[in-house]
Amino acid sequence: MTELERLRHSSAHVLATAILRIWPEAQFAAGPPVEQGFYYDVELPHRITPEDFERIEAEMKKETKANHVFERVEVTRDEAIAMAKEGKLAALGARPEPSKFKLDILQRIPEGETITIYRNGDFTDLCAGPHVMRTGNIGAFKLTHVASAYYLGDEKNPQLQRIYGTAFKNKTAMDEYFAMLEEAKKRDHRKIGQEMGLFAMDPEYVGPGLPLWLPKGTAIVEELEKLAKETEFAAGYVRVRTPHLAREKMYATSGHLPYYAESMFPAMELASEDSSSQPSTLNSQPEATVATDRYFLKAMNCPHHHRIFAAEPHSYRDLPLRLAEYGCCYRYEQSGELFGLMRVRSLNMNDAHIYCTEEQFAEEFRAVNEMYLKYFAIFGLGKYQMRFSTHDPAKLGQKFVDEPALWKKTEDMVRSVLIESGINFVEVPNEAAFYGPKIDVQVWSAIGREFTIATNQVDFAVPRKFGLVYRDRDNAEKTPLCIHRAPLGTHERFIGFLIEHYAGNFPLWLAPDQVRVITIGDDEALTAYAKEIHRELRANEVRADMDLGTDPIKAKIANAEKTKVHTMLVIGNRDLEAGAVSIRLHGKGNVGAKPKAEAIADVLAAIKERRA
Ligand SMILES: [Zn+2]
Numbered sequence: 001m002t003e004l005e006r007l008r009h010s011s012a013h014v015l016a017t018a019i020l021r022i023w024p025e026a027q028f029a030a031g032p033p034v035e036q037g038f039y040y041d042v043e044l045p046h047r048i049t050p051e052d053f054e055r056i057e058a059e060m061k062k063e064t065k066a067n068h069v070f071e072r073v074e075v076t077r078d079e080a081i082a083m084a085k086e087g088k089l090a091a092l093g094a095r096p097e098p099s100k101f102k103l104d105i106l107q108r109i110p111e112g113e114t115i116t117i118y119r120n121g122d123f124t125d126l127c128a129g130p131h132v133m134r135t136g137n138i139g140a141f142k143l144t145h146v147a148s149a150y151y152l153g154d155e156k157n158p159q160l161q162r163i164y165g166t167a168f169k170n171k172t173a174m175d176e177y178f179a180m181l182e183e184a185k186k187r188d189h190r191k192i193g194q195e196m197g198l199f200a201m202d203p204e205y206v207g208p209g210l211p212l213w214l215p216k217g218t219a220i221v222e223e224l225e226k227l228a229k230e231t232e233f234a235a236g237y238v239r240v241r242t243p244h245l246a247r248e249k250m251y252a253t254s255g256h257l258p259y260y261a262e263s264m265f266p267a268m269e270l271a272s273e274d275s276s277s278q279p280s281t282l283n284s285q286p287e288a289t290v291a292t293d294r295y296f297l298k299a300m301n302c303p304h305h306h307r308i309f310a311a312e313p314h315s316y317r318d319l320p321l322r323l324a325e326y327g328c329c330y331r332y333e334q335s336g337e338l339f340g341l342m343r344v345r346s347l348n349m350n351d352a353h354i355y356c357t358e359e360q361f362a363e364e365f366r367a368v369n370e371m372y373l374k375y376f377a378i379f380g381l382g383k384y385q386m387r388f389s390t391h392d393p394a395k396l397g398q399k400f401v402d403e404p405a406l407w408k409k410t411e412d413m414v415r416s417v418l419i420e421s422g423i424n425f426v427e428v429p430n431e432a433a434f435y436g437p438k439i440d441v442q443v444w445s446a447i448g449r450e451f452t453i454a455t456n457q458v459d460f461a462v463p464r465k466f467g468l469v470y471r472d473r474d475n476a477e478k479t480p481l482c483i484h485r486a487p488l489g490t491h492e493r494f495i496g497f498l499i500e501h502y503a504g505n506f507p508l509w510l511a512p513d514q515v516r517v518i519t520i521g522d523d524e525a526l527t528a529y530a531k532e533i534h535r536e537l538r539a540n541e542v543r544a545d546m547d548l549g550t551d552p553i554k555a556k557i558a559n560a561e562k563t564k565v566h567t568m569l570v571i572g573n574r575d576l577e578a579g580a581v582s583i584r585l586h587g588k589g590n591v592g593a594k595p596k597a598e599a600i601a602d603v604l605a606a607i608k609e610r611r612a
């Protein structure tokens with residue numbers, strides 16, 4: 001956890017303390033930090049609403065004022081279970097009912113892992129930590145909203161109330177955050193997306209969380225894909241295409257089943273077409289039930305790419321092999337978690353998997369970072385941070401694959417590349433993926449809001465599970481390392497982010513409406529001139545249209561401004577005579593007249609260079 005996350009997670013404990021002072025019977029499940037704050041899931045007969053916030057916050061204030069120490073205590077499994085049975089976990093003391101969710105969580109902790117409880121004042125919670133030193137370190141906090149969530153995300157489990165809040169080191173930081181949120185509201189990607197006709201949600205026919213890209217949104221999608229394809233081609237990637245689903249065996253091998261099952265759409269059952277499951281004449285089983293096959297929609301592209309690697313023999317000369325695909329994945333996000341384009345159930349990912357030798361790893365990883373920096377420059381992202389999650393040697397074989405030497409080697413390589421390239425990063429222990437270190441890339445939009453846009457992972461376990469090998473110089477078979485990377489994240493999340501970042505005023509290369517040719521009047525010669533300009537722009541793949549009629553020029557311009565047309569080429573009789581056009585830019589007004597050929601060349605150059 002970062003320092004701010006520690007503070008926010010500590011605030012979740014303070015929230016639970018406060019809720020228990022008001023409703024001692026409350027049963028708590030999980031209370032982690034999240035992107036913009038924290039939450040705690042609670043089961044309580046009273047339905048908490050924003051009207052209760054003031055009262056809860058007042059109790060929280062008492063707890064931070066008391067400045068209690070967060071005390072860490074190691075306990076045995078039996079001690080912890082005994083406490084849970086007496087209702088003492090996530091509680092202020094013994095209670096008539098057991099702390100049922102904590103009891104369940106305890107039972108899920110792998111054998112041999114250290115169990116800790118944390119205390120602040122008379123509140124005790126089962127928790128792996130870490131925490132800030134004292135409750136008083138939480139300088140400012142605020143409860144923000146309530147949602148509902150099933151325990152462990154499974155709708156067969158009880159439904160809980162998820163109380164969200166945020167917290168900061170001090171009040172100034174919190175005030176800045178809420179001022180930024182006000183600005184973000186004006187830039188809400190759902191609002192702008194609808195006004196500009198970028199995407200639509202159709203929960204009734206298509207389903208919740210499954211966005212439809214309208215023509216104007218698709219223009220942005222395709223510009224991003226073009227950027228990715230050009231960039232990846234230059235960096236030596238090759239492109240592949242894979243189906244949207246695969247058999248159960250695929251995900252049983254990758255480990256998505258059962259560990260990731262709750263985030264996947266349920267299986268499709270089909271009668272088996274497998275010859276191996278046909279009744280054999282030698283060993284006929286008359287009572288055999290009909291064999292079935294299970295197919296799953298893919299939640300990630302990696303397993304398919306691994307099978308592409310496996311489809312052909314490889315020698316060390318083929319490596320690094322960089323397989324790229326804008327792959328469409330499906331994730332079963334809970335309906336309460338769905339949010340515009342930011343949390344969806346179908347996602348198009350700027351994915352690639354780099355298979356390389358250990359010797360090649362550092363160079364490949366460096367090149368991936370350079371690609372990020374190149375993209376940040378194109379999108380004008382001045383502030384970013386890479387969050388480097390590493391393993392905990394004490395948890396090898398449990399939380400992390402038991403490869404101590406590989407962990408050390410890859411983490412050292414990642415760290416030194418990050419330092420050498422002068423990349424802004426923070427190291428977070430104990431948060432790596434099971435199969436290798438990972439890097440989450442956080443960026444800040446123009447108004448200072450933080451987004452996690454992408455994750456890179458190093459994987460030294462799954463390629464082995466899939467039996468991927470290459471023949472090395474010494475003719476021995478070796479398993480490649482795999483780097484998962486997706487610098488532009490998913491179209492959904494990235495475009496959601498860009499809408500806020502640009503407030504919908506996209507640079508010319510990304511703008512859904514790039515150029516509009518506008519005539520002053522409908523004179524025949526003028527109309528012919530407009531059509532000629534329009535035709536030339538379209539021939540060069542510029543998204544150009546025309547506004548020809550007799551509407552007053554003011555109305556035509558207002559209309560173009562309203563729909564955020566990037567460049568307006570206004571032509572009147574004087575322009576026609578001079579073979580010129582008057583150029584207006586969205587939000588900037590008139591920037592002067594230019595000869596027609598020069599104006600068109602400018603437009604083409606700005607698009608080609610992806611000028612800001
Ligand atoms: Zn905790």
Ligand SMILES: [Zn+2]
Nearest residue numbers: 300301302484
């Ligand atoms: Zn992957």
